[in-house]
Amino acid sequence: MLTYNVRGENIEVTEAIRNYVEKRISKLNKYFTDATQAIAHVNLKVYSNKDAKVEVTIPMPYITLRAEETSPDLYASIDLVTDKLERQIRKFKTKINRKSREKGFPVLSDDVPNANGEDEADNSSTDLKVVRTKRVSLKPMDSQEAVLQMDMLGHNFFIFEDAETNGTSIVYKRRDGRYGLIETDE
The missing domain is CATH 3.30.505.50 (Sigma 54 modulation/S30EA ribosomal protein, C-terminal domain)
Known part of the structure; x- marks a missing residue:
């Protein structure tokens, strides 16, 4: 299951922002087994032109998931980066899971390797x-x-x-x- 480390640059990470980040990224939990412990490192940054950049890195023993998105709306950036991470997991799950089964690395559900x-x-x-x-x-x-x-x-x-x-x-x-x-x- 995922735990969260949410940081802000040029922005105060309020409880509402933290809750939104955790709610959106927690939808990735369905790809992890109960035994999987991973930390989602989330970096929120607001630029002087008011664009919001969201970077998420999830290092695990055999894979590092990473995505970033920038848009004028912080919440939209959070949504976009979560969708990008989910697409990334689904895309590579089918390409790598065969080798994962052969080598015995069942870390994410459906044997998504790391x-x-x-x-x-x-x-x-x-x-x-x-x-x-x-x-x-x-x-x-x-x-x-x-x-x-x-x-x-x-x-x-x-x-x-x-x-x-x-x-x-x-x-x-x-x-x-x-x-x-x-x-x-x-």
């Missing part, structure tokens, strides 16, 4: 200072499943443990729209 997030560092050409660090636990999977996870997260690369070689590998999206694989020698 994946890791990837390490992010922001480097500019003039300043090589690392401004963000993420720790990841690598999960065994094949390169096709890693590409699906990368696309689901909307990132350009994805780090994973190759299930066949037990080595660390990286899939990435090439400029031509195809995918590349980097394997390590271990």
Whole structure:
């Protein structure tokens, strides 16, 4: 079941806003088993032009669900991001659940599997200072499943443990729209 961590930037998170967020995102509980414990990290931000951005990240042992939406209405952004997360779960459930059953990762109901997030560092050409660090636990999977996870997260690369070689590998999206694989020698 989901628990919630709701933060606001340039906005006070009132009880009404918190209740609305929890009510809308709790509709995702139907995709989780009773044994699943996950925290929905919700970040609400209001810009000077009054647009409201809602970011939701739900990290779990084998998958990271993430979506964001911006609109002139905070409540509409909450609705849109919830719908996006639900579509994301349904879309990838059918693509990955076969492998999940084979590997025994029943984390979400109907055996929706989980994946890791990837390490992010922001480097500019003039300043090589690392401004963000993420720790990841690598999960065994094949390169096709890693590409699906990368696309689901909307990132350009994805780090994973190759299930066949037990080595660390990286899939990435090439400029031509195809995918590349980097394997390590271990």
